[in-house]
Amino acid sequence: MGHSLTEASALDADVELGGTDQFPTIESIVHGARRAMRRDSWDYVSGGVSGETTLRRNRQAFERIGFRPRLLRDIGERTTSRQVLGARLRVPIMFAPVGSIGEYHPRGMGAVAEVAEEAGTLAFVSTAAHPGLPAVRERVGGPLAFQLYARGDRNWILERVRIAEEAGCVAICVTADAPVLGLRQRNLRNGFDFNLKPYQHERAQFDFQEHFTWKDFEWLRSITALPLAVKGVTCADDVIMARELGAEIVYASNHGGRQLDDLPSTIELLPELVDASGGLEVIVDSGFVHGADVVKAIAMGARGVLIGKLMVWALAAGGKAGLHRALAILHHEMLTVMALIGVASLDELGPQHLRTIEPSSRSDWVGFLPPTGGE
Numbered sequence: 050m051g052h053s054l055t056e057a058s059a060l061d062a063d064v065e066l067g068g069t070d071q072f073p074t075i076e077s078i079v080h081g082a083r084r085a086m087r088r089d090s091w092d093y094v095s096g097g098v099s100g101e102t103t104l105r106r107n108r109q110a111f112e113r114i115g116f117r118p119r120l121l122r123d124i125g126e127r128t129t130s131r132q133v134l135g136a137r138l139r140v141p142i143m144f145a146p147v148g149s150i151g152e153y154h155p156r157g158m159g160a161v162a163e164v165a166e167e168a169g170t171l172a173f174v175s176t177a178a179h180p181g182l183p184a185v186r187e188r189v190g191g192p193l194a195f196q197l198y199a200r201g202d203r204n205w206i207l208e209r210v211r212i213a214e215e216a217g218c219v220a221i222c223v224t225a226d227a228p229v230l231g232l233r234q235r236n237l238r239n240g241f242d243f244n245l246k247p248y249q250h251e252r253a254q255f256d257f258q259e260h261f262t263w264k265d266f267e268w269l270r271s272i273t274a275l276p277l278a279v280k281g282v283t284c285a286d287d288v289i290m291a292r293e294l295g296a297e298i299v300y301a302s303n304h305g306g307r308q309l310d311d312l313p314s315t316i317e318l319l320p321e322l323v324d325a326s327g328g329l330e331v332i333v334d335s336g337f338v339h340g341a342d343v344v345k346a347i348a349m350g351a352r353g354v355l356i357g358k359l360m361v362w363a364l365a366a367g368g369k370a371g372l373h374r375a376l377a378i379l380h381h382e383m384l385t386v387m388a389l390i391g392v393a394s395l396d397e398l399g400p401q402h403l404r405t406i407e408p409s410s411r412s413d414w415v416g417f418l419p420p421t422g423g424e
């Protein structure tokens with residue numbers, strides 16, 4: 050692949066889809082989403098559970114991780130290109146599975162998958178996404194992963210596994226941190242029923258995976274050759290379990306603060322999880338909104354990161370062009386931070402580039418978002 054300076058301009062060219070200069074920064078994209086979205090929908094997407102401590106910690110924890118730059122290195126030819134889940138990505142920032150994605154763009158998951166393909170990254174297609182995986186695959190040739198919610202019996206799961214295989218997915222990702230739905234206070238306050246509309250057909254099967262255990266995961270391992278990821282991992286015990294039962298990928302996540310409150314941020318947990326991974330690929334989400342965040346996670350051993358809320362905000366604010374724009378900003382931020390800490394490629398990054406620092410005094414959760422989403 051040709052990289053260096055051309056890498057930035059290739060992505061920037063993708064962004065020339067028009068109408069995006071209104072979004073010079075990630076902050077402006079988030080504010081654009083707030084303006085574009087109905088209050089209840091904004092709260093559903095942007096909120097956390099209970100006291101929203103996990104949600105806030107996901108951002109605050111990044112402030113405790115500082116850089117240790119090395120000076121006077123040749124950083125003239127920088128690249129963010131990387132192999133993740135067997136696919137060569139131009140930038141290792143993937144799109145997390147979002148079940149309600151059909152609500153934020155007329156072509157929903159199709160639009161997200163197109164952006165992923167055009168920008169050289171990978172999209173996870175939720176079990177509940179609209180349109181579903183087969184229709185998405187008809188539109189795009191780029192790498193896709195299928196996210197499985199075990200919302201039915203083994204036959205029901207088997208059908209979905211076969212669909213993922215037929216679609217040539219690079220992996221099946223089992224979401225394990227949602228045996229029941231978390232306590233979403235904002236939805237209660239707003240009387241928001243997130244299960245209406247296009248993915249209603251999934252509702253019939255909405256017996257969240259209360260009975261799905263590692264035994265079922267073992268069974269899943271036995272019926273497919275596709276690489277398996279376990280999503281929602283926050284402790285080393287589960288990394289070891291996933292490894293022993295034949296998973297290839299550990300997906301560290303606290304569901305963006307949407308499931309259990311009072312969890313550490315995933316970035317704090319990353320060293321423990323990477324240590325236990327024994328060579329499995331570790332990918333991570335929850336709280337990523339800047340290129341520097343991504344660089345930190347990779348320096349701590351993550352193979353790649355995913356964005357959930359930011360993907361939705363960008364799509365809601367500016368459609369496909371908005372999402373391209375968000376990725377281009379993150380990519381530019383990554384290349385800049387890499388230059389300033391003295392690395393030309395992501396493989397050069399390691400714990401030697403990080404140090405623990407005192408957080409700055411900011412206490413809001415994304416740095417620029419009012420905690421309740423504003424009025």
Ligand SMILES: Cc1cc2nc3c(=O)[nH]c(=O)nc-3n(C[C@H](O)[C@H](O)[C@H](O)COP(=O)(O)O)c2cc1C
Binds near residue numbers: 280303
């Ligand atoms: C609106 C919304 C819907 C989501 N739907 C799903 C889903 O269907 N399956 C799943 O595994 N995770 C789902 N998630 C969680 C994301 O995949 C991801 O773990 C989380 O958003 C990452 O944190 P971030 O939002 O801070 O980037 C959803 C997240 C949001 C914001």
